[in-house]
Amino acid sequence: MSASLSEYSNTAFETVRRIQINTSPNAGEVDLSPLIDHAQDFASLDLVSIADILRNAFVYPPHTIYRDVKIAATGFDPAQDLHDNPRFHFPFQHALAPSRPSADAVDDDKLLHTYHHLLCDAVARSTAGMRSPWLLQSGGKDSTSMAIALADVRPDSTCLTYLGGKEEDEVASARFVARQLGLRHEVLVCDPRRAYDRYLAVLPRIPLLSADFAALSYVDLATEVSLEQGDGMIDALGSDQYFGVPLHRQDYILAMLARGLRLPQSIFQSPLVSRSFKLCFALATLQMGEFERYFPGSRFSDVEVDTLFGWTISTCSQRRMETFHADIAAAASAEAVRRISLVVGESAHLAKGMNAAHALSLRLAYPYADPQFRDWIFHHVPSERLIGPGGVNKVLMRQYIGRRFQQLPYVQAKGCFRFDLRGLARQRFDQIYAFAQQTQMLLPGAPHWLETHRNRLDNKYFASKFYLLAMILPWLLSRMHPTTASENVTVDEKVTS
Template sequence: MPGPIQLMAAADGRRIDFSPLRDRPRSAAIDLVSMADLLRNAFVYPPHSIYSDVKIAISGFEPGQDLHAQPRFHFPYQSSAAPARPDMAHADCPLLVERYHRLLCEAVTRASADMRTPWLLQSGGKDSTSMAMALAEARPDATCVTYLGGREENEVDSARFVARQLGLRHETLVCEPGRAYDRYLAMVPQMPLLTADFAMLSYADLVTEIAGSGGDGVLDALGSDPYFGLPLRWPQLLRVVLARRLCLPEGVLHSSLVSRNFPLSYALGSLQMDRFERSFPGSRFTDREVDELLCLPVAGASRQRLETFRADIAAAPTLEAQRRVAATIVEAATFGKGMYTADAAGLRLGYPYCDTVLREWIFHEVPDRLLIGPGGVNKVLVRQHIARQFRQLPYVRAKGSFRFDVCGLAGRFDQVHDFALQARALMPGAPAWLERHRHQLGNKYFASKFYLLAVMLPWLLSRIGSAETPAHAR
């Protein structure tokens, strides 16, 4: 049997070599606590993975340490610990914006160096708009693609306008849950690891489309939040206030008043969550539900994994600072969905905002008020960069692209239920949960939990079949 495996990201976060996983036997042990992580938070707490003997770290874990022993995490971009940045009173804003543009162009060039036909995942928001401006100079042969996944989105018009003004080709892919799920199922055998990010099926849909259209590489505008900062707005503050780790009676969420009311279901679900974990996106299973799904008291062991990050959370002086730590922890999902699907599709993947030169310059050399401005305006430098070429854009009013129609996925209920029956040795309580909630999947709160099962079950079955049992984490 192969020994323990440890995977570390390259310094710029753009590359992980998954080849050590390719010769693993299909019967390799699944980590029970990691399954609980996925059900509770939609990702596996780093540096753990879905396998009990495979550790993977993206940010905050220094190379060289044994991740199988006592992994040490340190968040490198806590603003309070940064050296004094330049004073805004003496800053030359046009020069800083120009320097940012040049560094972003260089980051795009490095990230796409081994791509013949790169595609940019262009949400139409600030980060992807700024990156598209650099792309037009550094890789004008690239194609931009925007994913329309829900009725609440309005950034497609912004993305299309930006791409056309910059002379870049632009494509739009509209979410069809059935097609996306089929594409995900087709790539499951090739996916090296498992995460359940709520854009996972969007990415499976996109990378399949890109590969089929002749693309060989993907550029993603993720990665700048930890060093730019994440100002706290009222929706995030409300979620923090609600999170109380209460244990509500099971019948509350199943009452006729609640079961079809998403805001009320979400609020009651939040009451049962840990305050810090509530900063992770989406509706997920409660601890009690996790223990019922797995028929073992394992949710507490999943929550215990948060202790690896507790010192950095405690050292964060504000809720905004804590959100930076959370954004780094959740990279296991935000980057994982791209890494795993791109690897399965045979595509290269680059994150220009993770470029070492760019992020170190922004964190150390850009004045505070160009990171977060008065009133909590985020990414002021990026906004000024965009303003050089564009004025008011639709993304200013509302946000959202690359989401997934979780309620629409309920059309695959019978297929997912069949997966649950096959996976009873892994997740004994899944069939009963599905049967109990079948008629509540029009509510996004319950549909999001269905989504987690729909993503997890086929991947798990592809690795160990229906007869294996998961292993406890060490």
């Protein structure tokens, strides 16, 4: 690391003002407008936040990609000073709901009636300002439950399903649900080239940097909604926090494998390992801590991150976990720890929608974060209707769907990728390599990583890391040289106007 860059990272940047914004739908409507006039320059970047994204695909809250901007994500009180000694506490742990009734003390018909009534109210409130709402309909439980309520209160809505790849083909389920409910249904098939061009086109207007593995899908979807004259999107995320996230056999195996080891990267270069996604994934897990293994996808190891930067920065990223240690230590079960990981990772899961909606001037609704609906589920629904025997999740939601649909064509085994990562690597390698060369001041090791892994990107393990660089590098470049990253990109004029 050069002396000048070292000085920059430690002392040279003087914060002119401090900004903190709410990004938790649980605390009300999210407003990113304070960032519109934020200085988009090199000096304001937080290098540790870049390391966060390379390691975990998101920035550890309350930090952001900018040194002087903090976010009040779920678990952080917006009233506290998040710049100095921020305090985290997650209020939706099972142990914090002692007043829940027993299963034999409630009537299922009344429960389902209340569920429908409150969800309809949540949808109506959150979409009140939308003229033409679009539901991002995956075809799974959450979006199916949402579609049922939507058909009652916003039958003018359109359902939009994204086909990211064969592993996540839920189009049949989504189409069946929409048609049965009388809702219009559309499908957008992933085209990595189109999606990436759309990302570059709106990139200067994306306020904060994150690299969720569905972020490109979301930009693709949001652009499509804008082209179709939609003015708002409905996202069915947010219910896991209070319904709970039961662990299964694979989760326990991965927890045992996660040992925080520093393995020589030459292991991944052998033909046997480099061609096997499962072997790479298992070896990568050995290099992670148990908590960070809960975060989805394959990311750069600490050794790789330090090599990309040219100095030891991964430990700075690791230390950011200290903010969450008190809640993790107090967690009563592995499921409780997993629930905290979901909330911490909210910075990625929700940021992809918030960033895309902001960039395209769309409204965004999270009905499952509605306080009345959320608090009723958390406090007044029996625990057995949240997580059932054998780790069955969202029992009440399943019952609600079952009243309308006797059987749904859910996919039996989901994959981990909602975007064609390998296709992106095939179609955009030279472009990303050029971005890497232009951002060497920040990540001097990025060109070499791309050069040495070019022939391994058909393995999703390496393609995932390529994806992270594809998200990060042009965004950084746009802040270093505002017109460079999106040059020579052909997109629909209606998007860029």
